[in-house]
Amino acid sequence: xxxxxxxxxxxxxxxxxxxxxxxxxxxxxxxxxxxxxxxxxxxxxxxxxxxxxxxxxxxxxxxxxxxxxxxxxxxxxxxxxxxxxxxxxxxxxxxxxxxxxxxxxxxxxxxxxxxxxxxxxxxxxxxxxxxxxxxxxxxxxxxxxxxxx
Numbered sequence: 001x002x003x004x005x006x007x008x009x010x011x012x013x014x015x016x017x018x019x020x021x022x023x024x025x026x027x028x029x030x031x032x033x034x035x036x037x038x039x040x041x042x043x044x045x046x047x048x049x050x051x052x053x054x055x056x057x058x059x060x061x062x063x064x065x066x067x068x069x070x071x072x073x074x075x076x077x078x079x080x081x082x083x084x085x086x087x088x089x090x091x092x093x094x095x096x097x098x099x100x101x102x103x104x105x106x107x108x109x110x111x112x113x114x115x116x117x118x119x120x121x122x123x124x125x126x127x128x129x130x131x132x133x134x135x136x137x138x139x140x141x142x143x144x145x146x147x148x149x
Contacts, residue, residue, distance in 0.1 A: 017104040023092040033127035042075040044120045050139045059086040068149045
């Protein structure tokens with residue numbers, strides 16, 4: 001157990017979530033959304049049926065969304081796995097194992113099945129300059145509508 005003075009720094013405690021959460025390239029969500037609109041997709045288990053379905057649906061409209069000037073960013077709490085089959089291998093990603101962004105956007109968990117596992121709520125949010133402009137919750141948000149195209 002860490003004593004308080006020896007605990008590793010927690011970027012979410014020090015800064016607001018959109019400043020603390022960074023992509024694999026080290027760019028914060030606040031910075032990205034200041035440069036261009038961001039379609040932020042908070043996924044359930046990436047390797048699960050729900051996550052795979054969301055990735056397939058996103059892959060079908062991603063080109064149209066990006067041509068409209070909207071950057072796509074994926075948020076996942078588990079390991080992202082292989083995104084190449086969805087043509088999403090080079091999309092910006094934020095790994096959020098403690099689900100702090102999920103909590104920030106009000107996405108909770110619900111009991112699932114007899115095993116008493118939890119199912120993470122999913123959602124998509126359009127960010128402009130660090131502010132949520134549109135949102136869709138659940139496993140099948142209208143990505144085009146949220147992106148404004």
